[in-house]
Amino acid sequence: MAYSATSRAKKQETATACGIAAPREKNVQIVCTIWYNEFQESIKRGNSVPTGRKTEITLNKVLPRIEARAELGLTAHEARERLDNGYGNISPASPEKTVAQIFRDNIFTYFNLIFFVLAGLVISVHSYRNLTFMGIILANIAIGIVQELRAKRTLSKLRFIAEPHAAVIRDGQILTIPAEDAVLDDIAVFTAGQQIYADAIILTGECRVNEALVTGEADEIIKTPGGTLLSGSFIVSGECRARLDKVGCDSFVSKLTVEAKKHTRKRRSEMMRHLTRLVQIIGFIIIPFGIALYLQQTLSLQNTVADSVVTTVAALIGMIPEGLYLLVSVALTVSVMRLAQKKTLVHDLDCIETLARVDVLCVDKTGTITENKMTVREAVPLSPDTFGPDDVAALMADYTAAMGTDNETMAALKNYFTGTPRRHALQLLSFSSATKYGGVTFSHDGTFLLGAPEKILLSGYDKYKGEIEKYSSQGCRVLLLARYAGSLEDKTPQAAVTALALIVLTNSIRPEAPETFRFFKEQGVAIKVISGDNPLTVSRVALEAGIENADKYIDASTLTTERKLKSAIKEYTVFGRVTPDQKRKLIRAFKEAGHTVAMTGDGVNDVLALKDADCSIAMASGSDVACQVSQLVLMNSNFAAMPSVVSEGRRVINNIERSASLFLVKNIFSFALALTALLVALPYPITPAQLSLFNATLIGIPSFILALEPNTSLVRGRFLKNVLLRALPAGLTDFLCMLAAILACSYFNIPGKELGTMSTIIIGAVGFMMLYRISRPLNNLRRALMIAMFVLFAVGGLVFTNFFTLVPLSLTAVEITAVIVVLAVPVMTFFAWVTRKFEHDGRKAVRRG
Incomplete structure (x- = not known):
């Protein structure tokens, strides 16, 4: 069987792989003929399409419509002809990046262009040693491409299964x-x-x-x-x-x-929005800033063209967070791969950040707290003298034979009531999550309803309430079988209803459920159970599963106004008899109350709520539509995977926040120092090569290692604010210390080359203080990291002096440097105290508000 590429983007990719260019004409398509089994195996290996196969260019023919019979359908030849001539169900666009797009997006960026221009300027003045910053840029590009290609291969395997x-x-x-x-x-x-x-x-x-x-x-x-x-x-x-x-x-x-x-x-996550805005602002200001700084260095300070170019390039490199965007991309990509290895498919990359911020998790009973599979425990006749157990079994056999197996409840009923059907069904009403019942009209004996007792009996419910709630209080699901004197076309039962029997079903609680819910309780995530079942039944099951406050339950049919609904979310944990539209309203109410809401679901009645949740998680064993609208799909349909999924989100965002502060330290002091140099005609003290030593040992390597550590703390506050507050103490300390070094060197007539070396030592010392601050509490990995970075920094500064444009220091320069490094400790401690107080006062103001 031949296989046609499955979207325009994939057709382009397929055509390219086959060695031909996709035509631009509207009515012409490329069809690469590939044996289907080979295609499957290729996708499972993570490749795009097999290459080297036969290719053919086929014009779109105008094919006549075929009115095939419902029981026969098209022939294989007719279907193949239609597929080859452009009559397939091909999507308008593919969300998945091609290999070419991955290379393009990692190479052709605005900042890469800036860096290549800066490298060209450094080459033009023959200052080749100051090109070391390009090593980091090229490494960034390579790492980004490799990680995206690995993620593409990993996700292709899962997407092929889930498509x-x-x-x-x-x-x-x-x-x-x-x-x-x-x-x-x-x-x-x-x-x-x-x-x-x-x-x-x-x-x-x-x-x-x-x-x-x-x-x-x-x-x-x-x-x-x-x-x-x-x-x-x-x-x-x-x-x-x-x-x-x-x-x-x-x-x-x-x-x-x-x-x-x-x-x-598309609305991007908070972190990506803030990063993008930060990058846009920096990208806007660096060009005029660089021109002004070059003119100031050349005209006011009378520096040579070569020195002015090197100084300006160093200042601009210091302002650009060149590795920050890569850090975020790689961390998120690695996170997606980790989730894929845990059989979790990520449809939307931004949902990883949302997961980290989740403080309310809404779950259904069936398939989440309990096993998906239901079993009938017993059938209880309500009038055994006139309609006994045999009558119930015979009627239910007829009922289930008439109905399709379109849900787990009906499957359980069919397995239990296996008698030979004797009645002929004239009309069917499939079970609906909106009405909570279904029905059948037989040619003899009339119409029968099966579903939620209170929805069928209405005002007559109280007569059987005690009997029904006896089973509900045991965590059983109870259905009512009743004769109905009206029509299945009635929107609600309006005619006389005769209760015949109760059908009692059970779901066993998932063995891993109590431990899973205990994890969420420890992590400060509130569990809310939203189910279409009887609230008493759901409450008992939730209590048995260990959900906190599960004894607080309510029948959602009583929540008839927005005010009642918004009040209920504060008071209750279990919501029963919820309609699909109410599920959506509950999700919206939690969001309006300021919560970040995740929802798990597997049925069609969950779809609307899944679409509105901040983060939607579907079970792969559930309905197709639930899987397709959700941002995450648990491929093994095991709710026990949720702690690792949430932990992964928290790990990546908490660690990105921590590591991003290392990048902003450099940006803060570089911008402040360059602005001061511009305003008061001071020399910019550090070269690109010297900055590269600092970048590699105190930003690049530590940030990537720390970004991959475990971290399950709840994410609090705003991303950019958190990062800036962490980075400000070190950034301001660097600025003041380097300003002091400039003034001291000017006073003691210390040469500019020694000033560059002094500045490198000073920012290195402050950088280690910053690394220590964000690494607390220290563990073996973090201790080893700090020792390794100290050794690398020392070796770079003592052994590769020419490479990093470092020079020996005079005694006076050594004394000044030592004094400034010692003073940096109380200065940074003071700034850290100020930022902590600012953050604490801000939280108090928020709580008062």
């Missing part, structure tokens, strides 16, 4: 294929929990569809033969066969996506 699939009828058989291999006029089989991947017209069957993801309306719509299914919506219940009418770029969701991209911009 959406389609069930289509070909030659009378149901085949499962990648959704992008479905073609126009294919007969598709849609079942509950599946997202609709192309516009289609129903031929047979009936289903309930939620179109909220594409229209914003959360109502479930019943679709019957002749009805239209919009791509982007999803099947809530039922099953149907439909002809694909509009695929790929012609589908509703593709047009909507293209239009949305014209008018909207």
Whole structure:
């Protein structure tokens, strides 16, 4: 079987791999014929596409529409012809970077351009020793490319497993294929929990569809033969066969996506927004600043052109956080790879930061606290004299035979009630999470409902309340089987209802659940259970799983106003009988209350809430649509993986904050010193080569090592504020100490070359003080790091003096340097006390507010 590239971007990549250029003409496509099994194996190995295979250029033919029968579908030949001629379900764009894009994005950046220009200026004045900064830049580029390529290979393996699939009828058989291999006029089989991947017209069957993801309306719509299914919506219940009418770029969701991209911009995480803004500000000011500094050094201080160029380049290099963006990118990329190794697929890189800030985690009962699989414990007749156990079993056998297996509850019922069906179903009402019940109308005996007792009995619930809550209090799920005198088309039971039996189901609690919830309690993350089940049932299960305050529960059907809902989130832990729309409102209420909210889910009733959560996590064993709208997917569907996922988010963000402060120390003192030199005509004391020694041993290497350490502390405060407060004491200390060195050298007539060496020693000493501050409390790794960096700095300063443009110091210079280094300790201690007090006062003000 041949395989066509699965998106425009992938087609371009495939065409390039095959050694041909993709044409620009609208109606021409490249098809690289690759055996499908070879393609699968290649993707699993992390490669893009196999190369060296046969290629062919095929013109798009205008193919006639085919009205295939629902039970037969297209032939293999017809499907292949459509796929080869551009009638496949190809997405308008691929979010995944190609190899070429990875190289381009790491090489052709604004700051890389600045660095190459600065290198050219240094070469032009033949000061080759001051080109050492380019080693760090080239290393940054190489590290960035290697890490992104590794991440691409790792994630490709998971994405291949997690990509959406389609069930289509070909030659009378149901085949499962990648959704992008479905073609126009294919007969598709849609079942509950599946997202609709192309516009289609129903031929047979009936289903309930939620179109909220594409229209914003959360109502479930019943679709019957002749009805239209919009791509982007999803099947809530039922099953149907439909002809694909509009695929790929012609589908509703593709047009909507293209239009949305014209008018909207993706909201980036707080950290990336602040970093981007910082980089933009620095990028804006360095060019005029550099020109002004060069003119001042040349005209006011009468320096030579070579000295002025070297001085200006050193000042500008000091202002640019050249490794900071790389540090963040590499740390996030490594985090994605670590999560991938733990079978967690990351759809959105920014969600890693959100994970670190999560303080409320909303979970469902089934599939999270309990096992996914349900079992029927017993069937309890409510009128055993007139409708006994055998009658219940026979009716339930007929009921389950009429219904499809579109959820775990129905699967459990089918496994338990295995009798031979005797009644013929005339009309079906699939279970809906909105109504909390389903029903069947039989040709004889009338209509029967099965679902939540309080939703079927309404005012008659109190009569059976004691019996129902006896089982609910044991953590069981209780369904009511009832005869209904009305019609399945009634929005709520309005006619007479006769209660026949209670069906009692159980879920066993996941063995790892108590330990998992204990972790979140220790980490200060509040657990909120949001479920469609009876609140008493959910409360008992949550208590058994060890969730704190799980005895505080409420029936969400009583939360009829926004005010009640906002009040309830402060008081209750367990929310039962929640509708899908209420789940979304609860998530929004938590966010409006100032919380960072994560949600786990696996069903279609979770989709709307998952879309609105700050961080959405789906179980791979759940519905397709839940996996596709979520930012993270737990591929092994094990909630016990959540602590490691949250810990990973905290580790990377806390460590980035800590390591980023090392970069900003250099930026602060460089900018302050350059500005002072510009305003009062002072010489800039340090060269690019000397700055490279400081960059490597006290910024670059330590920041990358510290960024990969374990760290599970809750992330607090704003990213840029946290980083600046950490960096300010050392940055200001460096500035004052180097200013003192400049003035002392001017007073004692110490040559400028000795001033550069003195400055290197001073910023090195302050740098070690800063490294010690952010490394506390010391452990073996951090002690070893500090010792190793001291040795590297000393070897660089004593052995490679020519390489780093260092010179021997006179006795006077040594004495001045020693005095300044000693004074740096109380100066930095004072600034650290000021920043701590400022931070403490700020937190008190926030709490008062």
